[in-house]
Amino acid sequence: MYNSSTCPINWLVQAVHTQPNTTAIEDVYDLLQDNIHTSVALAVGLLIISLFVTFLGSYLVKPTIFLTSFLSAGAVTLAAAPAIVSNISMSETASCLTVGLVPLGVGVMAGLISVFFLIFGMALLGFGAGAGAGYALYLGALYNVPIMTVGPTTLMHILCIMIGGLLGAGLLLKFQQNLFMVATSALGACGTVAATALLLAHVDARFLSSLRMSIRINGSYDFVWPQALAVFVLFLLGIFVQCRMAARKRKRMRDQEDGLAMARVRLVDNDPYKP
Numbered sequence: 001m002y003n004s005s006t007c008p009i010n011w012l013v014q015a016v017h018t019q020p021n022t023t024a025i026e027d028v029y030d031l032l033q034d035n036i037h038t039s040v041a042l043a044v045g046l047l048i049i050s051l052f053v054t055f056l057g058s059y060l061v062k063p064t065i066f067l068t069s070f071l072s073a074g075a076v077t078l079a080a081a082p083a084i085v086s087n088i089s090m091s092e093t094a095s096c097l098t099v100g101l102v103p104l105g106v107g108v109m110a111g112l113i114s115v116f117f118l119i120f121g122m123a124l125l126g127f128g129a130g131a132g133a134g135y136a137l138y139l140g141a142l143y144n145v146p147i148m149t150v151g152p153t154t155l156m157h158i159l160c161i162m163i164g165g166l167l168g169a170g171l172l173l174k175f176q177q178n179l180f181m182v183a184t185s186a187l188g189a190c191g192t193v194a195a196t197a198l199l200l201a202h203v204d205a206r207f208l209s210s211l212r213m214s215i216r217i218n219g220s221y222d223f224v225w226p227q228a229l230a231v232f233v234l235f236l237l238g239i240f241v242q243c244r245m246a247a248r249k250r251k252r253m254r255d256q257e258d259g260l261a262m263a264r265v266r267l268v269d270n271d272p273y274k275p
Contacts (some may be wrong), residue, residue, distance in 0.1 A: 007096035029205035036202065043198040046071075050191030054238035057184025059245050062110075064184060065121035069114035071191065072128035121177055123169040129183040130168015132159035132190040137232075185238030189231045197227060217231030 032039050049067050057064045081102055085095045114121025115155040138160035146154035172179050207227075 007092070007099065029201070032202050032205065039198065040202065043195045046191055046198070047195035048197055053184050054188025054192060054234060055241045056245075057238070058181050058186060058242045059249070061118075061180075062115050065114045065125065066111040067119060068128055068184070068187060069121050069124040070107040070111040072131075073110035074103045075128075077103040077106040119173065120179075122172050125183055125187065126169035126172030126179075127165040128168070128240045129172070129187040131161045131165035132187060133168065134162075134164020136190075136228075137164070168267070181239055181242045185235050186243065188238055189234035192234055193227050193231045196230070197214045 049071065051232055052060075053064055053067060078099070081099045085098050088095070090098070110120075110124060114124060135157075142160060143157050146156050147159075148155045168183070172183050197207045
């Protein structure tokens with residue numbers, strides 16, 4: 001049986017699973033302080049990966065596909081693992097290890113498959129970007145329409161993530177070249193801000209609160225609107241940097257082609273058998 005009170009990675013499960021309420025924010029802060037080395041290392045790792053995807057996504061395609069597939073598949077598995085493990089007869093230690101290691105294994109496997117089958121990787125990248133957009137829509141507006149409670153979250157929460165993810169996957173598969181920069185910039189920007197918020201939560205856990213909880217706790221948007229603005233700015237900056245890098249790459253390829261063409265012309269002109 002999975003025991004959330006004793007498993008040391010429960011803070012991560014809560015962060016992925018649902019938005020915290022007032023009491024949960026205090027609990028998350030305590031958990032972060034108790035597991036500060038693990039949580040800081042994870043946040044820094046996510047920050048580095050997200051910055052890489054944001055600015056180098058279209059330049060280094062295969063590493064980007066591996067990383068985005070790893071994160072997307074791992075996050076989905078981590079969100080589902082506690083509910084699955086709770087229905088399986090095993091010790092608390094074994095269930096905690098399962099919740100921690102299975103998402104890691106699934107993420108690595110998904111990343112490796114994506115490197116060899118880029119279509120699969122594109123689908124996971126689109127799913128991650130679309131799920132992020134759906135989650136943002138839920139936090140911004142649709143949290144007021146929960147429909148029904150499903151475990152620690154709501155049906156609307158699940159629908160926003162799943163529908164957004166499926167739409168994102170379908171669009172990226174259909175318009176791969178046109179949307180690849182947009183998808184990597186969007187997913188990378190969301191990951192960068194999420195990692196930064198997790199680091200800042202070690203000082204004040206309210207950085208992890210949603211729009212609704214920020215208003216309820218603080219009476220303002222102080223802990224939310226800077227994050228939304230940062231996502232938007234990073235998204236635009238990521239597209240700008242990737243477009244500039246793509247333009248330089250095309251120019252370099254044209255220069256190489258022109259150089260090869262000139263070399264062919266010189267070889268023809270210097271042909272000793274030429275009449």
